[in-house]
Amino acid sequence: MKRVMVSIVSIVTRSDDTGKSYRLALFMAIVVTLMIWGGGALPDTMMAVNPAQRSLAPSWQHWLGTDLLGRDMASRTLAGLAQSLKVGLLAAALSTLLAMVMGMMAALNRSLDRLVSSLTDMMLGMPHFVLLIMVAYAFGGGTVGVTWAVALTHWPRLARLLRHEAKTLVKSDYVQVSRSLGRSNLWLARHHLMPHLMPQWIAGFVVIFPHAILHEAGLSFIGLGIEPHLPSIGVMLANSLNAMLAGFWWVVLAPGLGLMLVAFGFERLGERLRRQALPPDRGSSGVSPGQVA
Amino acid sequence: MSLIAQGIGYGVGKEHRCIDAVDLKLAPGDVVGLGGLSGVGKSTLGKLLAGHLKPHAGEVMIGQHPLHGWPKGQPSPVQYVPQHAELAIDPRWRVERVLQNGEPPEAELLSVLGIQNDWLSRYPHELSGGELARVSLARLLLPTTRFLICDEITEQLDALSEQSLWQGLMAWIKARDIGLLLISHQVELRHHLCQRDYDLVQGALIERPIAG
Numbered sequence: 147m148k149r150v151m152v153s154i155v156s157i158v159t160r161s162d163d164t165g166k167s168y169r170l171a172l173f174m175a176i177v178v179t180l181m182i183w184g185g186g187a188l189p190d191t192m193m194a195v196n197p198a199q200r201s202l203a204p205s206w207q208h209w210l211g212t213d214l215l216g217r218d219m220a221s222r223t224l225a226g227l228a229q230s231l232k233v234g235l236l237a238a239a240l241s242t243l244l245a246m247v248m249g250m251m252a253a254l255n256r257s258l259d260r261l262v263s264s265l266t267d268m269m270l271g272m273p274h275f276v277l278l279i280m281v282a283y284a285f286g287g288g289t290v291g292v293t294w295a296v297a298l299t300h301w302p303r304l305a306r307l308l309r310h311e312a313k314t315l316v317k318s319d320y321v322q323v324s325r326s327l328g329r330s331n332l333w334l335a336r337h338h339l340m341p342h343l344m345p346q347w348i349a350g351f352v353v354i355f356p357h358a359i360l361h362e363a364g365l366s367f368i369g370l371g372i373e374p375h376l377p378s379i380g381v382m383l384a385n386s387l388n389a390m391l392a393g394f395w396w397v398v399l400a401p402g403l404g405l406m407l408v409a410f411g412f413e414r415l416g417e418r419l420r421r422q423a424l425p426p427d428r429g430s431s432g433v434s435p436g437q438v439a
Numbered sequence: 440m441s442l443i444a445q446g447i448g449y450g451v452g453k454e455h456r457c458i459d460a461v462d463l464k465l466a467p468g469d470v471v472g473l474g475g476l477s478g479v480g481k482s483t484l485g486k487l488l489a490g491h492l493k494p495h496a497g498e499v500m501i502g503q504h505p506l507h508g509w510p511k512g513q514p515s516p517v518q519y520v521p522q523h524a525e526l527a528i529d530p531r532w533r534v535e536r537v538l539q540n541g542e543p544p545e546a547e548l549l550s551v552l553g554i555q556n557d558w559l560s561r562y563p564h565e566l567s568g569g570e571l572a573r574v575s576l577a578r579l580l581l582p583t584t585r586f587l588i589c590d591e592i593t594e595q596l597d598a599l600s601e602q603s604l605w606q607g608l609m610a611w612i613k614a615r616d617i618g619l620l621l622i623s624h625q626v627e628l629r630h631h632l633c634q635r636d637y638d639l640v641q642g643a644l645i646e647r648p649i650a651g
Contacts, residue, residue: 319527322491323579327541328514341531 167418174411178235181408182228193221193377201394211396213382214389223400225377227408233293233372234359240297241358242304242351249308250339253316254331262309266302274299278361282370292371296358304350311346312339345422353416356409363405379405440502441466442517442586442618447487448496448642449480458484459642460497465586465618470609472629473622474647475639481622482522484639485588488620489519501585514541516585520592522622524571528563534574535559544577551607552577553600568595573604580611586618593623605632626650 159165196216204211210219252262269277282295315321321338329337359379365371366380374381382401389397442465450456457480465471465488475481486492488499490506499506501516509515521527528537538544538559552573563571572592579587593601609632612619623629629636630650637644 319521319523320529322486323519323521323527324540326489326491326515326518327578327581328512329540330512338529 163418164422167415167422170411170415170418174415177408177411178231181224182231193217193225201389201392201397203394204396210400211394213385213397214394219396219400222377222382223379223404226379226382226401227404229372229376229378230359230362230380230405231408233289233296233362233378234355237293237296237300237358237362238351238355240293241300241354242347244297245301245304245308245350246340246343246347248301248305249312249343250335252305252309253312253339254335259309262305266306269299269302275364278365279368279370282365287370289372289376292362292365295365295370296361300354300357300361304347304354307350308343308346311343315339315342345419349416349419349422352412352419356412356416359405359412360409440516440585442488442506443500444488444497445500446497447494447499449483449487449492449494450642456642458487458494458639461642461644463488463637463644465620467585467616467618468613469618469635470612470633471618471620472633472636473620473639473644474624474626474629474636477624479639480642481639482590485519485590485620485622488586489517489588490515491519514581514583516583517588518579518581518584518586519588520576520579520590522590522592522594524568524575524592524595525563527575528571530563532563533559534561534563534566537563537574538578541578542581542583544580548577548580548611551611553603553607569597569600572596576604576608580617584617586620587612588620588622590622591624593628 160168194217196212199208199212199216201214202208202212202216208218208220210223212218213222248262248266252259277299278295281298282291285291285294315338316334321334324334324338362371362378363380363383366378367384369384371380372378379401383398383405386394386398386401442463444461444463446460446462447458448456448460449458461484463471473481473484483492487494490499490509493507501509506515506517532540538549538554554570554573554577558566558570558574563574566574572595576589576592593604596604605628611617621629621633633649636647636649638647639645
């Protein structure tokens with residue numbers, strides 16, 4: 147345990163670019179853990195409807211004010227971010243897993259390559275948000291619908307990147323040698339491709355994650371996402387429209403700022419990891435976060 | 440069971456054919472040399488004969504069976520030892536894992552090739568080019584290997600190490616009746632070890648008499 151702690155401290159205190167990335171990653175991991183844990187641990191009484199405390203401005207008692215139903219905005223924002231982060235994590239994990247499988251299948255089998263390429267082109271050719279709405283609707287909306295919608299619409303760009311990398315690996319001498327030693331495609335994928343694609347996969351995950359949260363918020367905003375009774379950022383933003391018009395600016399500030407900070411933090415981390423996952427000569431001309439997500 | 444290339448061709452696009460209608464037969468125990476200018480296609484021919492590349496024309500046969508129809512999941516009887524050993528080994532694997540990819544080599548083979556125990560725990564970047572060449576060779580000399588294609592494998596070795604490696608390897612393959620295609624720029628080495636010698640010129644094989 148002591149050795150692990152010493153290694154973590156030595157990595158995090160490095161003064162180079164890698165050290166900065168690790169510090170940012172550690173900070174974001176702590177933020178996510180605190181939000182998910184804190185959001186889940188909040189007592190229901192803190193978010194209960196209280197007509198006597200409707201639309202109160204920020205004060206010592208309610209740091210971020212209360213909404214039109216008298217619910218504490220700080221508690222609701224924390225719980226909403228926890229909900230959004232959970233959906234975002236699950237959707238990003240499913241999406242990047244799908245991208246990894248698609249990329250490796252395409253690299254190892256010519257017929258599947260044609261299928262994956264056509265599917266990728268088709269998905270990328272369709273309007274992104276329309277596709278999200280269609281998938282969310284097909285899965286019946288709600289938490290399940292929004293998770294599948296994000297997962298099934300965000301894999302193509304990462305799959306295209308991983309396919310390209312995997313194809314280069316498959317042609318390498320050491321993969322050819324393993325093949326001539328009788329190794330199966332599944333074995334090659336597990337032992338040669340996956341370990342080499344892991345840095346790109348992690349970078350892709352971190353880039354897709356904020357997009358997943360934003361899209362979750364977007365779908366919830368139009369009523370196709372998380373159920374209205376659950377505290378989610380999208381639901382809160384949708385509910386805050388009327389409050390905004392009435393001049394209760396704090397009702398939109400907390401969820402909006404929370405969403406922006408989390409998305410920005412992960413966008414920065416994703417960009418850093420993406421640069422480090424690519425060889426130095428490709429760092430400047432490599433795939434941008436927009437191309438992955 | 441011989442390794443037979445029947446009119447094989449390979450090229451980039453329709454215009455440039457680096458290998459053009461090549462016929463070659465390698466019987467068990469044969470030691471054949473292959474030379475030619477840099478970039479003429481020697482490594483490509485080696486990879487075609489080992490099944491790493493599929494010929495655009497003709498076929499490579501192993502006995503009566505096409506090499507490309509060799510059952511999946513079974514080690515190929517033809518093994519190709521690549522020119523750059525550092526690219527032929529997964530950089531994330533320790534030497535021990537590299538040697539156990541396939542059937543672990545016999546202790547005698549490790550001794551013949553001069554592979555030392557303390558290399559086993561090292562990563563490829565912690566070995567020299569010569570040491571990597573030996574590791575690369577050892578993992579391909581399986582009991583099922585009938586033909587070996589060595590592509591300039593001793594280029595990175597000093598003269599003494601090169602001599603000891605070839606001595607050990609030749610004794611090993613002779614005892615097991617393994618056919619060898621030796622790709623090298625060193626004419627003296629080819630003439631010293633081989634029974635037949637070819638030059639690859641403009642995609643075709645031209646047999647050269649063995650000197651001495």
